[in-house]
Amino acid sequence: xxxxxxxxxxxxxxxxCGVLGFLIxxxxxxxxxxxxxxxNGVNLSFVAFAAHWHSLxxxxxxxxxxxVAAAEAAVGLAIIIAVYRxxxxxxxxxxxxxxx
Amino acid sequence: MFHLILxxxxxxxxxxxxxxLLVQSHPINSALSLVVVMASxxxxxLLLGAEFVAAVQVIVYAGxxxxxxxxxxxxxxxGKEERTKSSRVAxxxxxxxxxxxxxxxxxxxxxxxxxxxxxxxxxxxxxVQDIARLLFHDFLLPFEVTSVLILIAIMGAVVLASRxxxxxxxxxxxx
Numbered sequence: 443x444x445x446x447x448x449x450x451x452x453x454x455x456x457x458x459c460g461v462l463g464f465l466i467x468x469x470x471x472x473x474x475x476x477x478x479x480x481x482n483g484v485n486l487s488f489v490a491f492a493a494h495w496h497s498l499x500x501x502x503x504x505x506x507x508x509x510v511a512a513a514e515a516a517v518g519l520a521i522i523i524a525v526y527r528x529x530x531x532x533x534x535x536x537x538x539x540x541x542x
Numbered sequence: 543m544f545h546l547i548l549x550x551x552x553x554x555x556x557x558x559x560x561x562x563l564l565v566q567s568h569p570i571n572s573a574l575s576l577v578v579v580m581a582s583x584x585x586x587x588l589l590l591g592a593e594f595v596a597a598v599q600v601i602v603y604a605g606x607x608x609x610x611x612x613x614x615x616x617x618x619x620x621g622k623e624e625r626t627k628s629s630r631v632a633x634x635x636x637x638x639x640x641x642x643x644x645x646x647x648x649x650x651x652x653x654x655x656x657x658x659x660x661x662x663x664x665x666x667x668x669x670v671q672d673i674a675r676l677l678f679h680d681f682l683l684p685f686e687v688t689s690v691l692i693l694i695a696i697m698g699a700v701v702l703a704s705r706x707x708x709x710x711x712x713x714x715x716x717x
Contacts, residue, residue: 444549444589447651452553452586454647456579458640459560465636469623471569471615475576478607479560482583485595493590502676504595508602509688513695515607519614520702526618527705535626 449490456483470525470532474518481511549589555582569620573611580604594670 456479463476485504492500522532529537559578566572580603587596677685 444546448549448553449586449590450651451648452556454644454651455557456560458644458647459557459564461643462636462640463564465640466564466629466633467623468625468629468632469569469620471611471618471620472563472572472623475563475569475572475611478576478603479563479579482580482603485599486583486586489587489590489592489595492592498672498676501592501595501673502681504592505598505673505677506681506684506688508598509692512602512607513691515610516695516699517702519610520699522614523618523703532618532620533624533626535628 446490446494450487453483453487453490456480456486459483468533468535470522470534470537471519473534474515474522478511478515481507545589549586552582552585552589556586567622569615569623570612573608573615576611577604577608580608594673 460476460478460480460483463479464473467473467476485507488500488504488507492498492504525537526532528542531537556579559575559582562575563572563579566575580599584596584599584604587593587599
């Protein structure tokens with residue numbers, strides 16, 4: 443038997459790690475992975491609350507979050523490839539102009 | 543007691559993977575530690591009794607999305623990230639801000655007494671059939687909308703990642 447707050451703690455730690463990576467990382471792909479980490483943290487809290495309230499809606503929402511995350515990963519990585527084609531770099535500090 | 547040991551074991555792996563993602567400077571290492579995080583999260587979902595979510599987590603996240611990431615990293619031949627002046631600024635401002643956020647989350651969790659409800663394996667009332675009934679009856683419209691979203695994402699990814707000259711050639715052929 444595990445208290446719900448343990449799951450929420452783990453979810454909070456994962457989310458905070460994601461935010462930290464988003465802020466301090468300079469590689470655009472790693473920043474993208476940090477976003478996925480944040481989504482995973484939120485998913486864990488969704489499932490934990492679904493168990494807490496004895497409701498399945500939380501699991502269905504996790505399913506939708508995963509679908510949106512997959513779509514986001516596909517489009518985002520395509521944008522990263524397009525950016526790399528024009529800039530020849532993955533460092534976000536050097537991607538500071540909207541138009542070359 | 544056994545559940546708690548399993549939870550702590552996989553939770554420790556999960557947090558270690560997340561910290562490793564931040565520490566590593568090469569994107570491939572970060573991606574592989576993210577796979578570790580997602581696999582151990584699937585184990586946590588199993589501990590919560592959410593078998594369907596655990597399976598989808600492994601298939602979609604640890605399978606599809608991470609393969610997409612790894613292919614992109616290898617395609618772009620991404621090397622070690624270089625540190626610049628503004629990355630020091632981001633670290634100096636970002637770390638305290640994140641610490642404040644973490645303290646707020648921890649304070650909220652610790653001061654809510656009704657968060658102490660224990661959960662255990664099989665605590666969730668339904669199985670995959672119930673989820674399917676929910677997905678195809680109550681959430682039918684959102685489910686269909688996500689299929690449209692996926693279609694748009696596929697088309698967007700193809701258009702964005704294809705070479706500009708290939709798009710021009712296709713347009714000239716059409717017009």
